[in-house]
Structures are given as structure tokens and as C-alpha cells.
Amino acid sequence: MKNSERFWERGYSDPNVWTMGGPSVEVYEIEQQLPRNAMVVDLGCGEGRNALFLAFRGHAVTALEPSSSAVRKLRSVADEHSLNIDVIEGRIEDFVPDERYDLALAHSSLHFVTKDVWVPLINELRQRTNEGGFHNFTSIIGTSRYPVPYECRHANSFDRGDLDSLYADWQVLRSDFYAKWDSHPGIATHVHAVEKFLSRKAGPDGPLPFTKVDLSNSDALPGDLFEKIPLGIHVEDLRLLCNRPTTVNRIEMPGLNLTSPIELTRGYAVEEWFFGKHALQFTQGVLTGKYEYFTQPISLQTVPRASNRYEAGAHLGPQKTD
Numbered sequence: 001m002k003n004s005e006r007f008w009e010r011g012y013s014d015p016n017v018w019t020m021g022g023p024s025v026e027v028y029e030i031e032q033q034l035p036r037n038a039m040v041v042d043l044g045c046g047e048g049r050n051a052l053f054l055a056f057r058g059h060a061v062t063a064l065e066p067s068s069s070a071v072r073k074l075r076s077v078a079d080e081h082s083l084n085i086d087v088i089e090g091r092i093e094d095f096v097p098d099e100r101y102d103l104a105l106a107h108s109s110l111h112f113v114t115k116d117v118w119v120p121l122i123n124e125l126r127q128r129t130n131e132g133g134f135h136n137f138t139s140i141i142g143t144s145r146y147p148v149p150y151e152c153r154h155a156n157s158f159d160r161g162d163l164d165s166l167y168a169d170w171q172v173l174r175s176d177f178y179a180k181w182d183s184h185p186g187i188a189t190h191v192h193a194v195e196k197f198l199s200r201k202a203g204p205d206g207p208l209p210f211t212k213v214d215l216s217n218s219d220a221l222p223g224d225l226f227e228k229i230p231l232g233i234h235v236e237d238l239r240l241l242c243n244r245p246t247t248v249n250r251i252e253m254p255g256l257n258l259t260s261p262i263e264l265t266r267g268y269a270v271e272e273w274f275f276g277k278h279a280l281q282f283t284q285g286v287l288t289g290k291y292e293y294f295t296q297p298i299s300l301q302t303v304p305r306a307s308n309r310y311e312a313g314a315h316l317g318p319q320k321t322d
């Protein structure tokens with residue numbers, strides 16, 4: 001096992017936690033635009049928070065992950081709920097795509113391999129992406145202020161702007177850059193600079209109509225509160241220390257979702273509070289991430305595709321009636 005994999009294994013091997021929590025905000029944004037039964041590939045999927053979110057909505061997911069503990073966990077949920085997820089135990093270096101896809105995801109995993117590996121793979125996936133399909137990657141990029149943390153040691157193979165150049169002929173929806181403080185069960189609080197990239201291959205109707213909503217504002221957190229606020233604090237306790245800012249981005253994801261600790265819950269809420277270029281992210285009411293943005297913090301507003309509603313989705317189970 002490589003060092004980078006051993007780092008994650010510490011959390012994954014605990015059967016009582018989901019290390020990474022629930023699905024990502026941008027995966028929720030993309031899902032609104034996917035066709036029914038879309039084809040998805042998730043590279044370095046971990047315990048499958050995004051793979052599960054998408055499969056519960058009826059999409060067909062190929063999920064690649066080298067950790068056998070994470071693979072075991074994901075397979076057990078996929079089997080229990082008869083989800084369409086092909087979980088492959090393996091590494092990006094050895095992955096050979098053999099399908100056409102509507103969405104390719106790599107959340108915090110491409111940076112574990114060198115450029116001579118990820119660039120040809122991305123180019124192959126670009127060819128294999130259907131018109132109107134998406135690519136979404138988050139990658140840790142070392143900066144002088146926020147070098148790659150030792151525990152996350154990886155190939156350090158990303159430079160800011162690499163993806164913008166590679167995708168110059170696609171529509172770039174997000175190219176966010178920020179420092180994020182987070183922690184995971186079994187893994188102490190750490191900070192890293194992250195690039196969140198989202199692009200779309202032009203569809204038959206041309207580019208996706210969308211609005212980028214600027215979430216930055218002139219609110220400020222009092223004193224050095226940003227540094228001091230501990231992850232894990234409940235939103236109600238934070239309200240005793242500072243007021244809710246004027247800009248709050250709240251997303252409620254219906255249906256079954258993974259949350260941490262290990263459970264599938266119906267309904268998953270992410271709330272982001274913006275203070276200037278700082279943000280606090282609460283999942284299910286608990287502070288799970290602190291952000292310092294180098295680019296403008298945004299949310300994407302698009303009109304959900306009418307063809308992709310999952311009201312008939314068997315996996316969503318009985319809807320609440322109250």
C-alpha cells in the first residue's frame with residue numbers, strides 16, 4: 001500500500017464511520033443537468049459519497065478506488081439498495097475507460113498521480129464524454145502559504161491553470177481556488193489549497209445557460225474568530241459568537257444520502273455562510289469546513305432539466321407525508 005493510501009485507510013477501516021460525509025455541492029448542481037440514467041465515472045471515489053448520491057438518483061456509476069476497506073463499504077450499501085454501481089478496486093494509473101460518459105468525477109484524487117498519467121487519461125475521457133457532459137475535479141495544489149500537508153503527500157502534479165488550458169474548448173463553469181480547513185474521522189484538522197474545476201462539453205443546444213451568483217460580500221467575522229472557531233461546533237452555538245451573515249447559501253438534497261457518522265439519512269442540508277471571502281460550511285448543522293477564497297466564491301444557478309426528475313426513482317423509498 002502506498003503512503004497516500006495508508007493515510008485514508010485509517011478512516012476507511014473503521015466500520016462505524018463514513019470518512020468524507022455527504023455529497024459535494026457541485027455534484028448536486030451538476031445532477032440537476034444530467035440526463036436520466038446518465039453514465040458516470042468517479043475516480044478515487046473513497047467510500048462513495050458522490051457515487052452513492054448519483055446512483056440513488058438512478059444514474060449508472062463506475063466507481064474506482066484502491067482502498068479495499070472503502071470498496072467493501074461502498075459495495076455493501078450498493079448491494080443493499082440494489083444500486084447501479086460498478087465498484088472497481090484499482091488505481092487511476094491502471095484505469096482504462098471503456099464507456100462513454102455524461103459525467104467524469106475525480107474529487108481529491110488526480111493529484112495522487114503524475115501529470116504523465118492524468119493528462120492522457122483526462123484527454124481520453126474528454127473524447128469519451130457525450131455532448132453536454134461534465135467533468136468535475138477537485139485537486140490539492142501546493143502554494144507557498146499552504147503547502148501540501150505532509151500527511152496528504154502526493155505527486156504534487158497540479159499547477160493552477162492546468163485544467164483551464166486543457167479545457168479551453170469546453171465551457172468552464174467553475175475554476176474556484178481556495179484554502180480549506182477540514183477534518184475527517186480518524187484524520188486531524190488540516191488545511192490545503194484546493195482547485196475546484198467544473199466544465200461542460202458543448203451540448204446539441206450550445207453552452208449551458210447559467211448564472212454565476214457572487215457570494216462574496218462586505219460582512220466580516222469579528223476579530224480573529226475565523227482562526228479560532230473549531231470544526232465540529234454546532235451552528236446554534238456559533239450564533240452566540242457572531243451573527244448570521246447576509247449571504248447564506250443553503251442546499252437541501254432530498255432522498256437518501258450518506259452522512260457522517262455511518263448512516264443513510266433522508267434529506268441532507270449544507271449551509272454555507274459567507275463573510276467577505278471567508279466561508280463556513282455546515283453539514284447537517286455542524287461546522288465541517290472553513291474556507292478562505294482566492295477566487296470569487298460563487299454558486300451556479302441553472303434551470304433543472306425537465307427530463308431528469310427522479311420522482312419515479314425506486315431507490316428514494318417512501319416520501320415523508322408530514
Ligand SMILES: C[S@@+](CC[C@H](N)C(=O)[O-])C[C@H]1O[C@@H](n2cnc3c(N)ncnc32)[C@H](O)[C@@H]1O
Nearest residue numbers: 008020044045046066067091092107108109112
Ligand atoms: C480525499 S479522498 C477523496 C475520496 C472521494 N473522492 C471523496 O470525495 O469522498 C482521496 C481518495 O483518493 C484515493 N487514491 C489515492 N491514490 C489513488 C490512485 N492512485 N488512484 C485512485 N485513487 C487513489 C484514496 O484512496 C482516497 O480514497
